[in-house]
Amino acid sequence: MKVLVAVKRVIDYNVRVRVRADGSGVETANVKFSMNPFDEIAVEEAVRLKEAGATAEIIVVSIGPAQAQETLRSALAMGADRAILIQTEDAVEPLAVAKLLTAVARREGVELAIIGKQAIDDDANQTGQMLAALLDWPQGTFASKLVLEDGRAVVTREIDGGLETVSLALPAVITTDLRLNAPRYASLPNIMKAKKKPLDILTPADFGVDVSPRLVTLKVEAPRQRKAGVKVADAAQLFDKLKHEAKVI
Amino acid sequence: MTREQMAFDCVVVGAGPSGLAAAIRLKQLKPDLSVCILEKGSEVGAHILSGAVFEPRALNELVPDWKARGAPLITEAKDDHFYFLTKVKAYPLPTPPPMHNHGNYIISLGNLCRWLAIQAEALGVEIFTGFAAAEVLYDGDGQVKGVATGDMGIGKDGKPTETYAPGVELVAHQTIIAEGCRGSLTRMLFERFNLRAECDPQTYGIGFKELWEVDPAKHRPGKIVHTIGWPLDTATYGGSFCYHLEDHQVIVGFVVGLDYANPFLSPFEEFQRFKTHPLIRPLLEGARRVSYGARAISAGGAQSVPKLTFPGGVLVGDTAGFLNVPKLKGSHTAMKSGMLAAEAVVEALDAGVPEATSYPDRLKQSWLWRELYHVRNIKPSFKWGLWPALAYAAFDSYVLRGRAPWTMHHRPDHIQLKPAAASRPIAYPKPDGKLTFDRLSSVFVSNTNHEENQPSHLKLKDPTIPIAINLKLYDAPEQRYCPAGVYEIVAGPTLGINAQNCIHCKSCDIKDPTQNIIWAVPEGGGGPNYPNM
Numbered sequence: 001m002k003v004l005v006a007v008k009r010v011i012d013y014n015v016r017v018r019v020r021a022d023g024s025g026v027e028t029a030n031v032k033f034s035m036n037p038f039d040e041i042a043v044e045e046a047v048r049l050k051e052a053g054a055t056a057e058i059i060v061v062s063i064g065p066a067q068a069q070e071t072l073r074s075a076l077a078m079g080a081d082r083a084i085l086i087q088t089e090d091a092v093e094p095l096a097v098a099k100l101l102t103a104v105a106r107r108e109g110v111e112l113a114i115i116g117k118q119a120i121d122d123d124a125n126q127t128g129q130m131l132a133a134l135l136d137w138p139q140g141t142f143a144s145k146l147v148l149e150d151g152r153a154v155v156t157r158e159i160d161g162g163l164e165t166v167s168l169a170l171p172a173v174i175t176t177d178l179r180l181n182a183p184r185y186a187s188l189p190n191i192m193k194a195k196k197k198p199l200d201i202l203t204p205a206d207f208g209v210d211v212s213p214r215l216v217t218l219k220v221e222a223p224r225q226r227k228a229g230v231k232v233a234d235a236a237q238l239f240d241k242l243k244h245e246a247k248v249i
Numbered sequence: 250m251t252r253e254q255m256a257f258d259c260v261v262v263g264a265g266p267s268g269l270a271a272a273i274r275l276k277q278l279k280p281d282l283s284v285c286i287l288e289k290g291s292e293v294g295a296h297i298l299s300g301a302v303f304e305p306r307a308l309n310e311l312v313p314d315w316k317a318r319g320a321p322l323i324t325e326a327k328d329d330h331f332y333f334l335t336k337v338k339a340y341p342l343p344t345p346p347p348m349h350n351h352g353n354y355i356i357s358l359g360n361l362c363r364w365l366a367i368q369a370e371a372l373g374v375e376i377f378t379g380f381a382a383a384e385v386l387y388d389g390d391g392q393v394k395g396v397a398t399g400d401m402g403i404g405k406d407g408k409p410t411e412t413y414a415p416g417v418e419l420v421a422h423q424t425i426i427a428e429g430c431r432g433s434l435t436r437m438l439f440e441r442f443n444l445r446a447e448c449d450p451q452t453y454g455i456g457f458k459e460l461w462e463v464d465p466a467k468h469r470p471g472k473i474v475h476t477i478g479w480p481l482d483t484a485t486y487g488g489s490f491c492y493h494l495e496d497h498q499v500i501v502g503f504v505v506g507l508d509y510a511n512p513f514l515s516p517f518e519e520f521q522r523f524k525t526h527p528l529i530r531p532l533l534e535g536a537r538r539v540s541y542g543a544r545a546i547s548a549g550g551a552q553s554v555p556k557l558t559f560p561g562g563v564l565v566g567d568t569a570g571f572l573n574v575p576k577l578k579g580s581h582t583a584m585k586s587g588m589l590a591a592e593a594v595v596e597a598l599d600a601g602v603p604e605a606t607s608y609p610d611r612l613k614q615s616w617l618w619r620e621l622y623h624v625r626n627i628k629p630s631f632k633w634g635l636w637p638a639l640a641y642a643a644f645d646s647y648v649l650r651g652r653a654p655w656t657m658h659h660r661p662d663h664i665q666l667k668p669a670a671a672s673r674p675i676a677y678p679k680p681d682g683k684l685t686f687d688r689l690s691s692v693f694v695s696n697t698n699h700e701e702n703q704p705s706h707l708k709l710k711d712p713t714i715p716i717a718i719n720l721k722l723y724d725a726p727e728q729r730y731c732p733a734g735v736y737e738i739v740a741g742p743t744l745g746i747n748a749q750n751c752i753h754c755k756s757c758d759i760k761d762p763t764q765n766i767i768w769a770v771p772e773g774g775g776g777p778n779y780p781n782m
Contacts, residue, residue, distance in 0.1 A: 012291070014698040014778050018539065021462055021497070030360050032292050032696075032778050185401040188377055188417040189253055 001055045001170075002110040003046045005080060006101055007039040007062050009071040010121040019222040026220060035071045038116025040078075041176040044183040045146060046114050047079035054148045055112070057081045061104055063092050063211075069199060076194035077186035083199040088211055094122075096204070096211040098130035103207035105135060110171070112153065117142055117175040128175035138168040141175040252397060253417050257283045257375075259594060260395055260421040262382040262434060264288035265297060266358065266580045267566025268427030269365040270311055271587030271594075276372035278595045284374045285419065287398065289381035289753075291774040293366040294359035296429075296753055298458055298542040298782045299580060300490055300502060301358045302326055302350050302473060306616070307584035312368060321360040324495045326350035327471030332528065334479040339528040342477075346646060347575040347624065350473055355492045355500075357781045358580055379774035385434050385441075386418060392603050393561030395420035396434065401772055404702050423594045423605065424562035427587060430545045431755040432568035433769055442559040449552040450661040451570050452628070454487070455756050457520040457543045457732060458502040460494075460781060463536040468497045475577070480522045483635035485509045486628075487516075489523050490577070491532075498539070498781070499532065506548065506631070507662040507730070507760050511672045515729035517543075518677040521685040525678070533684055541691040542779050543732035545755045548574050548628050549659050551621040557612070560603040563590045573620050574628040575642065585617045623651025629659055666762050669724040688734035692750050697733070699775035705748040706771035707735065707757065714765045715744035723762055730760050752777045 011017055012032040020027050035043075046058045060080040062068040065087065072083035086100050105113055113135075118125035132139035140146070140155030144163070147154040153168045158177050186194070204211045232238045242249045259275055261268045264286045272284050290296035305322060308315055315322070329350055332339040366376055383399035395418060402413035426435055430453065439445050474491040481487050486506030493499050503520035524533060547553070547570035554571070557564050565587040572579030593608035612618050630641040645653055680686045699706075709715065719725050720738060727736035727744070733752045739745040753776045758768035 012696075012778060014291070015696045015780070016694055021537075027780075030294070030357070030363065030781050032295060032780070034291075182412050184412055185414045187253070187414055188255060188380060188398065188419075191377060192255070192375070 001112060002057045002059060002108055003049065003055045004101065004105050004108065004110040004113040005039070005042050005046045005058060005060045005075065006097070006113070006115040006127070007043065007060055007071050007075050008036040008116070008119045008121075009033050009062065009064050009068040010036045010119055013037055013120060019220050023219045023221060025217070033067065033071075035074050036116050036119045036121075038118060038120070038176050038178070040183040041178070041180050042114040042116050043075045043078050043080060044181045045176060047184075048181065049148065050079065059084065059104075059108055059110065061086065061101060063088065063097055063100055065089050072199055073191075073194050074186060076197045076199070077191040078184060079190070082197055085199065085201045086204055086207070087201055088204055090211060091213060092211050093213050093215060094124045094126035095130055095214065096209060097127050098134055099209045100204060100207055100211070101127070101131050102134040103209060112171060113137075113173045115173070115175055117177055128173055132173040135171070135173065137171050137173050139173045139175070140166055140168050142177040143174050144177050144179040146174055146180065252415050255417060255419050257285045257419060257421045258598065259284045259423045259425060260419045261286040261425040261427055262396055263427035263429060263432070263566070264290075264293045264366060264376055264378070265362060265427060265429050265566060265583065266365070267583035267587035268425065269362060269369055269587070270307065270584035271425050271427060271565055271591045272369045272374045273311060273365065273372060274588040274591035275595065276369070276374055278592065279598075280373070282595075282598070286369070286374060286376045287380050287382045287396065287419065288376065288378045289770055289773055290378060290776060291778055292378050293376065294363045295378075295778045296776055297359035297362050298456070298544045298779055299358035300458070300492065300500065300577065301356050301580060302492060302578065303354050303356045303358070303361065304578055304581040305352070305354065307581040307588065311584060311588055318368065320364050322354040322356055324355040324470050324493070326353040326355055326473055328473065330472070330474045332474070332476045334476050334526055334528065336479050337527060339476070339526070345575065345642065347573070348475065348577065355471065355473070355494050357494070359779055359782045361580075381770035381773040382434055383416065383770050385424075385437055386420065391560070393424050393438075393559060395424055399770055399772060403704060403772070405704060407704055410702060422561070422598055425587070425590060425594065426562060426564050426568060427566045428568040430547050430567040430570070431758055431768070435564060435568040438559060438562075438564070439555065442556070444556040444559065444564070446556070448555050449549060449659040451547055451549045451553045452659045452662055453507040453545050453759050454504045454548050455507055455516050455543060455730065455732065455754060456502060456504045456546050457517065458500060458541070458782060459538055460540040461499045461501060461533055461536045461538050462497055463499045463532060465497050467532050468499065469493045470495055474528075476528070477635065479526065480519050481505065485511075485514065486631045487519070491529065499536070501529065501533070504546070507545065507756060508660070508665045510665050510667045511675070512666050512669050512723040512726040513672055513674045513729070515675070515677060517688060517729070517732045521680060522677060524684050530684065538686070538694065540780060540782055541686075541694045542752060542777055542782050543754045545759055546579065547572050550574055550628055551618070551625040552656055553659060554621075557590070557609050558604050558606055563594060563605050563608055565590045571617065571621065573624060575624045575646075576620070582617050582620065585615060586612065589615060589617070626653055626655070626657045629657035663760055663762055663764055666723055666726060668722050688732065689750075692733045692752065695752050696778035696780070697750060697752050697776060698778070699749040699751070700772050701749060703772050705746055706769050707746050707748050707751065708767045708769060710765045710767065714763055716742055718763055719744075719761070727757055727761065727766070730756050732756065
């Protein structure tokens, strides 16, 4: 069984994101980028399935600039078998990503797609759901556990107030939540080997997909800085301030 | 358990200017050599912090067509200003010749390293980022045969966690140690091969740097300002720098000699206070601080350079200590040392001998050594205090022209602290959150992170000393010299070590009065993630 894993190159989670002075977006020059952490979990899950003998081949796909090759190499070093970069310098919205992944899934004949539940840059949380709809496959989102048995995917989902377990007929789309697994460190020998694994570079046009954005960004602003708080003497004073100053009660 | 092994002709520890220059030179001289670089930062440039006014001399020799290849040397140095500050006034001083910067560039050294890494990779150098060299490997004859990376996924309790991955042994004919100032493997090699037997102790400074985005109306690309004097007293070595970079960015920084004597002195707060001077404040008012970092620098110069070779390897760059103190520059010398070492290493490999013995000779015949030798008495003269030192520096540079028949010597920084009882406490103003900041909000903009579940990489040889000696005698100076708030005295009293805040400056390893703190590498990838620094 072939598995498709999608990975996105995002600003590293350790980096404090800064809004550009002109409000046109966030600063990306010489900022550290790395793989979206939820996608790292997706790669890890696919590698574990393969190690357990449940799958045959892991195809990792990224849509983004030329530098996304580094992100794909990281996934290959973790254990994916081959990579496809659909190269575009433009910002790509979830619908376009889902369309491209649909095209790859069909072309490659994959039976399972594992992707992060959201990317930490735009926090859209849409691609997996759209992908399932376009492929007309069942979806198991926010997965904290995944078991493949008897041609079905049993997915434990993190929902409000507890866990929900769903059983999906394959092929299916799974989106990963934080507690699904702890991704491994790529070892030095595997990083070396990953450099020799196949990485194909294609463009959105190769799939006949129009990736031009449907949304217009008007302005990007940093959140307003919090003002320093004040200490109140007692509950009565707090009540007074909430009522007369903040006017919230 | 046995570790996996990978074999190379040469392994370089550290992807800074010296390590990258060495790797590039190796491949230029002998393209079929297999060369790899280990870098503890999460990416090349993540741990690089420098002023930096860059003298392109070594780069011209290494990559003559750097301009065509798009090296990030953008802003040419223009006017140099040098001031002596009192609390409210700034008196212009003549700019000493070593501080003339015509032909130099104001750059981000981190970005230059990112670019050098691309050049190195194009030549076939393998660069592994996020892996810390934690151990030197020796063969049966005691010769260095490579390094091992640290284990990953070890928990706070010292036991393997779910993500445990053992370190890897990188074996090589020659190991090039390019760790930067106060390298942790270098320290082991100093002892093992007695490399410091015939040189002065190294002496250090701690450098702070902040990157600001300023009002375009106040921005003068290429402008360079250095100051001495306030807020430091005349007994303490140090001064400030302020460089106008491209894109409305201004670099503000401060260096304090780690040979300071007053245990109440806080280099971090001296820097914060400096920014409130009338010379600087107007520039930063309404501006935005983008990044913060700090790093120790070697200031010992020629007389502190250790033996540079040992069987199986060499030391290059600031871990050996090639900073030119009066010039306030070490990147061009670091690169040059890497290039000279690479030439000697290739010669040794060709001859099949274990030690690249021609490296020190090549060094002594190069412009690098002439530069360092001429200025060797400037920094030590500051032991007399600011004014006598400036007078001596002028005499040494203008009259003797660096050819003094004497060489002054250094004492190690950690023995220079006076007891707290004999020192004057210093009251620093509270940060305002706009121009001046506290340590924690500063560490926040250095993008520092360490995997939380790992053993502390800051180790105490004797856990009783921080209280019994440091607190009792010196009022716990580690609380003040650490630029990241790693050390704090907590109830007990006991010394709390917040290792995850560490920005890898190495000052604690240097300044601790009894040398009780050992800075070892944490899990690879940890530490700051400096952008454009």
